[in-house]
Amino acid sequence: MRVLNLSTTAALYGVLSATLAGSQIVVPTIQGFQPTIDDWKAARAKADAFVGKLTLDEKLAMVRGNASAGFCSGTIAAIERLDFPGVCMEDGPNGVNYNDKVNVFPSGVTVAATWDTEFMYQRGLALGAEFRDKGINVMLGPVGGPLGRSPYDGRTWEGFSPDPYLTGLAMQATIQGVQENGVQTTAKHFIGNEQETQRSNTTLSNGTQVAAISSNIGDRALHELYLWPFANAVKAGTSAVMCSYNRLNETYACENSDALISILKTELGFEGYVVSDWGATHSAAPSANGGLDLEMPGYTGTTEVSTWFIPYLPQAIADGSVSIDRLDDMVGRIMTPYYLLNQDAGHLTPDESMIYMLLVATNGLPGAEQLSSLVGVPWQNIAARDVRGIHGAIIREIGAEATVLLKNEGSILPLGSYNEIGVFGSSAADFVDGLAYWDMGIDYGPQIGPIAVGGGSGSVRFTTVSAPLDAIKAQASTKGARVQYLTNNTAIAANDITFYPVPEICIVFISQFATEASDRDSLLASDNSTAVVENVASLCNNTIVVINAPGPLVLPWVENPNVKAILAAHFPGDQIGNSIVDVLWGNTEPSGRLPYTIPAKTSDPDIIPVVREPGPDGWQSTFTEGLFIDYRAYDANRSEPAYEFGFGLGYTTFNITGELAARTTAFNPTATPANSAIAPGGNPSLWDEIVSVKATILNVGKATGKAVPQLYLEFPESSPEGTPVRVLRGFAKLQLDPGKEGDVQFSLMRRDLSYWDIHEQQWVIPTGAFTVNVGFSSRDLRASTQVTVLK
Ligand code: NOJ
Secondary structure, three states, rough: OOOOOOOHHHHHHOOOOHHHHOOOOOOOOOOOOOOOHHHHHHHHHHHHHHOOOOOHHHHHHHHHEEEEHOOOOOEEOEEEHHOOOOOEEEOOOOOOOOOOOOOOOOHHHHHHHOHHHHHHHHHHHHHHHHHHHHHEEEEEEEOOOOOOOOOOOOOOOOOOOHHHHHHHHHHHHHHHHOOOOOEEEEEEOOOOOOOOOOOEEEEOOOOOOEEEOEEEEHHHHHHHHHOOHHHHHOOOOOEEEEOOOOOOOEEEEHHHHHHHHHHHHHHHOOOEEEEOOOOOOOOOOOHHHHOOOOEEEEEEEOOOOOOOOOHHHHHHHHHHOOOOHHHHHHHHHHHHHHHHHHOOOOOOOOOHHHHHHHHHHHHHHHHHHHHHHHHHOOOOOOOOOOOOOOOOHHHHHHHHHHOOOEEEEOOOEEEEEEEEEEEEOOOOOOOOOOOOOOOOOOOOOOOOOOOOOEEEEOOOOOOOOHHHHHHHHHHHHHOEEEEEEEEHHHHHHOOOOOOOOOEEEEEEEEEEEEEEEOOOOOOOOOOOOOHHHHHHEEEEEEEEEEEEEOOOOOOOOOOOOOOOEEEEEOOOOOOOHHHHHHHHOOOOOOOHHHHHHHEEOOOOOOOOOOOOOOEEEEEEEEEOOOOOOOOHHHHOOOOOOEEOOOHHHOOEEEEEEEEEEEEEEOOOOOOOOOOOOOOOOOOHHHHHHEEEEEEEEEEOOOOOOOOOOOEEEEEOOOOOOOOOOOOEEEEEEEEEEEOEEEEEEEEEOOHHHOEEEOOEEEEOOOOOOEEEEEEEEEEEEEEEHHHOOOO
């Protein structure tokens, strides 16, 4: 039976099953836990041997951070007596943050838009190499939550897509790529961290403590949406999982035994460690007993950040409220990935320049110089280790491949030969106010400069950047074309444009920034963007709009006949200019597809807002929509988005030829998975193929291009109420020359064909016929067939 926290009340969230809410509380033991997979077993044996050598004080020091012992985002102090050099954890998901001579990688949402697991993996490999070469043990990423329930959430760009299937595969591929470098990953933020507003507890000016937002999520939506990508992460062998700031069903995520023990460590069979988000711990014994293994940042040398594991954990151990066995398990879990990834054998020590970069990040250069002697590190300004390697090439390629072509009237793209090119917009030019966007809670980014990454811990400081204007100028010069430009949006909005002659084509860059610790307050691009696009379009009948944004934006000028092309380029990283040039001039076909829905208007009722104010019961966010987020809401309500999930044009077109071939490949499948021992990722039979589908794709256009066939599954009628109309359960990307065909094979696993039964507490395949649709977006379904798994 699953555990439920006592504080969970059915009344608060009608979506929770009454049966469950009334269940008896059973907390399974996590003591005496042993991994199931051979290499994890061997690593755990080494970890346990290490634990056996530790004194009680050393064990207690291992389960909390110590900022005075290092200059990483999080540090576990060294134990010299045992030659243990300590552990360095660093942000974040899109590159090595707070460092010099690193690359800014395409953000999660960008690589999701490639719909290509190979690119997701290649990005992970390159990211991991940079962390490894900087001497970092643990990367704080990838992000599976926020999933993107609300497009207003300030951190959706760090993660991948509001679709759990797409995000799940992106998590898996990223983790594989990073960990192959011997660098640990931290799947974050577990779980229900779907808004930044009041993500943490606050203190009012009168001293009153206000609890963090409570994400009240029904058990089915929890499993089928928010937990789903974390199951992939555990399956891929993530070393760590970070528990989030928010409360889940009224209990803080880092002491939520239901989430951490019953679900993560038991149901999903997670064998690594749970680390708290920075300052997300709210207790000692309840957290340790509730499944938290490592408190971060722990001791910071200031009183501002509270730590619970000092001094309360020693007390809890002394009075027996936390057992020594549990403490040993905590350290054992923390050290298992360290041995698993051979970090005890030759892992580099952290790049010394990180010390100075962190001081600069937190204090600015003059402040850093002053502060350095205060923290006992004389200012040295030493050169950083350059870890960028040849990763610029894959960053450029992903940036181009991820670009989604939304509109291409008269096939204006790829660009032919033009002599007069206009470039507009504040996000086209190089930065005028610095290369780093670490500030939290500020939802505007650089005033002038490319919007290639967001802000906060998921940001990365640019070592170099290819600004779009510079890249376009370089490209134009090879063709003997002239570029006129205006990058002051205020001037463009005031129609203060002095171009002569009027360019043959005008490329307008508009954008919206987003950052940790605040939610977006608008779904319109920033900085007068509507007037900017309209003014340019009134001047120039070949206007091309390029959008750099963290997720969906509403495009009020979408029907303007002079706006001939629209490209959603997301946050592509430091090769932003080169990537967009590759697409505009046709070196790369824009084979990106939307990993989210673009609404038709800001007042669209299918857009889920974030909670901006407390209610009578404090900060509550009740996920009453259940499974109906993003395209699932639009499909259920039969409403029309501007551009649907999965949409994207290319420079050619495709069709599906012949019938879909769908067949059950499992022998005599049962409704529920076999009762086997849990392994990482949950019951192993959830990952068994049950149905296989084959489709044949034909390039019916005139250019070579990449097709992104997508499989959407409709569940049988016997499925419970609240089941979406259809859900993504497969995708592929294949390049085809004109007139050529290619086959794609989709493998549907047990979990793909099941719903989470809240009464049975099990994944269940419903009886009756599934409809399998294959098409080129969630609304462009070209072929369908039926398959019955259970009569
Ligand atoms: C808070 C953020 O939520 C998390 O993602 C990050 O890893 C930590 N801070 C450490 O910087």
